[in-house]
Amino acid sequence: MEIERKWAVQGWPDADLPLAAEHRMEQGYVSVAPTVRIRKEERVGGDTDYVLCLKSQGKLARREIELSIPEEKFDEIRDLIGIPLIRKTRRSYRLPDGHLLEVNHVDEGLETEFWYAEVEYGSVEEAKSWNPADVGLADYLAKDETYEPDSTMGAFWVQTRLNRAAGSAPD
Numbered sequence: 001m002e003i004e005r006k007w008a009v010q011g012w013p014d015a016d017l018p019l020a021a022e023h024r025m026e027q028g029y030v031s032v033a034p035t036v037r038i039r040k041e042e043r044v045g046g047d048t049d050y051v052l053c054l055k056s057q058g059k060l061a062r063r064e065i066e067l068s069i070p071e072e073k074f075d076e077i078r079d080l081i082g083i084p085l086i087r088k089t090r091r092s093y094r095l096p097d098g099h100l101l102e103v104n105h106v107d108e109g110l111e112t113e114f115w116y117a118e119v120e121y122g123s124v125e126e127a128k129s130w131n132p133a134d135v136g137l138a139d140y141l142a143k144d145e146t147y148e149p150d151s152t153m154g155a156f157w158v159q160t161r162l163n164r165a166a167g168s169a170p171d
Contacts, residue, residue: 002055002064003127004120006151008143011115012103015136017093020100028078028085028161032154033057038069038077050074059147061124083165086157095119095135106153112160116151117141 027039035055042048050071056063069077078085088106095101103117117140121127132141145151150159 001061002120003061003122003124004118005060005127005130005144005146007117007132007141008145009103009115009117009140012091012105013093013101013117013137013140015140017095017101020092020094021090022092023090025088025090026078026085027088027153028081028083029154029157030077030081032152032158035152035154037154038074038081040074052077059151060127083161086153086161095137097135099130099135101137106156107160112156116145 022044024042024044025039027037030036030038034057035053037053037055039051039053040048041051048071050069050073052067052069052073054065086106087108088104089108090102090104093101093103099119099121101117101119103115105113105115107113119130121130132138149155
């Protein structure tokens with residue numbers, strides 16, 4: 001079960017937070033309802049993982065299955081998708097309360113560029129009661145988008161990749 005909240009943010013956090021990891025990612029979608037996604041996760045200074053992910057519908061909590069796949073299968077699925085994947089950089093920061101803040105810079109340098117942050121929790125109750133002010137991030141995490149209808153990366157995929165590809169397809 002994935003239980004997470006999501007915020008729209010501007011840039012990396014100004015707070016003095018320990019950097020736990022940085023990844024360069026590419027991800028694409030076979031389906032958005034339910035979510036079937038592939039992702040290449042290249043850890044800066046480390047290994048590269050290739051992941052097939054399936055997610056149920058939902059906002060705050062949803063079922064999630066992640067499977068490691070070989071690079072060759074990732075390439076086959078990417079080629080099957082046939083449109084440019086989403087590129088993003090993720091920096092993960094350790095918060096004073098032990099949670100991990102994941103900040104994502106999506107489509108850097110493109111007209112579709114944006115930023116968002118996520119925090120994962122152990123329970124729905126914990127997620128609902130967690131307050132960004134308690135870790136000094138009230139201003140940074142001011143715009144909670146957890147329940148916004150188009151706040152998922154799947155929705156972003158449809159708006160910025162799938163719909164554009166369909167609009168440019170020959171008759």
